[in-house]
Amino acid sequence: MSGRITTVSKPPKLERKKRVAAYARVSSGKDAMLHSLSAQVSHYSDLIQRNSDWLYAGVYADEAKTGTKDSRADFQRLIADCHAGKIDMVITKSISRFARNTVTLLQTVRDFKAWEVDIFFEEQNIHTMSADGELMLTILASYAQEESRSASENQKWRIKRNFEEGMPWNGAMLGYRLKDGRYEIVPKEAALVRRIYNEYLAGYGYQAVAKRLTEEGVPSRFGGKWNQSVVSKILSNYTYTGNLLLQKTFRENHITKKTVINHGELPKYHAEDAHDAIISIETFHAVQTEKARRAAQFNKKPAPRTTYPFTSLLVCDICGKNYRRKTTKTGIVWVCGTFNTLGKSVCASKQIPEATLQQVTAEVLGVKAFTREQLHSRVQSIRVCNGNILVFCFKDGSEVTRTWKDRSRAESWTDEMKEAARRKTLERSKHNA
Template identity: 55%
Template sequence: MERIITKVKISAPGLPRKKRVAAYARVSSGKDAMLHSLSAQVSYYSNFIQHHGDWEYIGVYADEALTGTKDGRAEFQHLLSDCRNGKVDMVITKSISRFARNTVTMLETVRELRLLNIDIFFEKENIYSMSGDGELMLTILASFAQEESRSVSENCKWRIRRQFANGRPGSTTMLGYKWVDGTLQVIPEEAETVHMIFSDYLSGMGKNAIMKKLNTSGIPTKRGGVWCESGVAKILDNEKYAGDLLLQKSYSSNYMEKKKCMNRGQLPMYFVKDSHEPIIDRETFERVQKERKRRAAGCLSINKEVYPFTGKIQCGCCGKNYRRKIANAGSKYASPVWICSTFNSKGKEACGSKQIPEEILMAVTADVLGLSEFDEAVFTAKIKQIIMRGPDKMLFIFHDGRQVEKTWQNKSRRDSWDDAARQKAREMNERRNNPWQQQQEQ
């Protein structure tokens, strides 16, 4: 009987896949010592991971964050993203407090990564999140870390408020001054810019014109950025330039959110007169404050109320939202229009969009919806967004995904230039040339 012999080829066993390991590091401030600590942590974990032969080094995700109670840490979010995309098998971190001082955030993250079969090793506490009693220990220790964060926050608040009550401010960063040994000292070069802003405002220039002059002249802000209207306004309103201090104008909502809130009577304020060398003499400063009030009483106003179109209209040029603006607010000539916020604050040099009268906006919207007149309830239920495309087109995007483009047209000057319009123009011209009448109307 003939035997059949078959040669069996045995393939070499494959090498086991290395565990992909990453590390997370964080320091609490931008001081040089802390940045050195962050650099040391990155170097330590890089060497630690690469010295394990069965580990694959993925990288060190490092944040220079103010606090571990907030979720806005860019590298922390980057780490979570890579974990969700299957790029990491294990995460190493120094301690629970470095990972997160918010118990809820920490446990949610641990549980999410556990479902992805990703272990977290907390070096200081010697805890692996995938171990049997890992979550129990983490819950207890994270609660301690969160309580420590709350205690530190309350102590800082108490210290700062005691300083305010004694007329001593915390450190501050503002154009024209530097903080030296607990007091504000004038920086002559920057003080010249402050003088120019106050002088230009009293000469008749507005915030927008001053902003453009500063940017065109290449004069940076204190932090090296470009100017905006609100930055000019803050300088004009800041009592520190007259040598005074108003302390506790803002406060933090709580130790978890760290949200800055304006103090509108929730906490006491403290006023310290002649606390440091002024840049602007008191007479000039007071004149500017009076002028600010005068202009605010008669200028174009941006209405802060919420309207059906609020947050719905997007500029096709710059991407910003449109706002409702009323010219000649409080007078019989009030005329509501919707205008791009960039165009309104920075002019046509920054955005070439076009404003649209509210009555035309409502009429076109009603036409798109098949209505005889504008209905807020129907509009809210059906329209998701309106994009202003070019000078005369609007793209309506419905909640169900449909899109409708409409062309709109303002009344021509010839059509609108009737006897009533001519009389209105004459009256407005008289008002402009008669300051006494403006003051009487105000």
């Protein structure tokens, strides 16, 4: 049987629009107008969306960071999205905005080329996918890196000269304000510094001092939370004696800009009676002696840390701290670290009985009995929210929400508590008889 064959022409292949993103970076206090973060984001958003051949893939922006790759959150997100094939081209202002380090720049460019992602540097008018793009980048990036090194050396020279003249560098200290190169006392804050020193010498620890200040609503230098680290730094600050010990730290180099402790690599400068003292030198030394005594008393070799199935997995949705395991009169529970240390006034979270937690987890995982192996192989984290809500975040990106029930009063009673109640009832009966 024969039939007529009809030839059907294929429709023309539609050209996919190029997915274009932009990267912007601002160094705090240095850039203005178009260089400001908001102006850059607006500029690139308009630029990409005005081009009919481009598809807007977003603007990635970092603020007040150094030029190193690992320290920039949005830059890392941009790399991940390019690797995942979500972007075809990235626009950025200049080589120095993208990376100051030649090695980092070329490594990133080569990674992007392997993923077939083009980078366009506006200021230098360079496309990395072009034939001579990498050669030009190598030359220009070297100039950018040398400019960064020169600026760093000039800054170091100015700092060294100030140190030699006994001028302080840090103006963010509680109790003082830096004015015309000299510390001036802020009376109300100075009284707070003296209180912290006196309470420590009276027997309070770092955490106890921090808790008292928090409960009283005493503001810190910049309105942040009081904690043992903040109190410890205040109790270790030699500047409160009216003297200065300068260049205790220094920047490792102009690329990493990592601050390291000066163990003798550079000279230190000591300036006596540089400003009015808040703490006497005798009080300061008394605190340092007491700190050493307490450290020697408690600085024993720590026992190996015991980990439990939910260790580092439970995250408080109120304050962001991890939950920790705690043994109470009613049994084992998991409680927010902030709540456990600073109380309900700071974090109004709830403790969760471990048995309840295991039961809910088993139900979510679809297993009869809870096991550590199942939990760790599938769950990335568990957010603990208000209203007895648990949000299970799985490693595959999915989420499951469950509500747990509070224990009844009878369930909260341990065998010891029941026995104590039974004895009390018997004693009351004998007394009444």
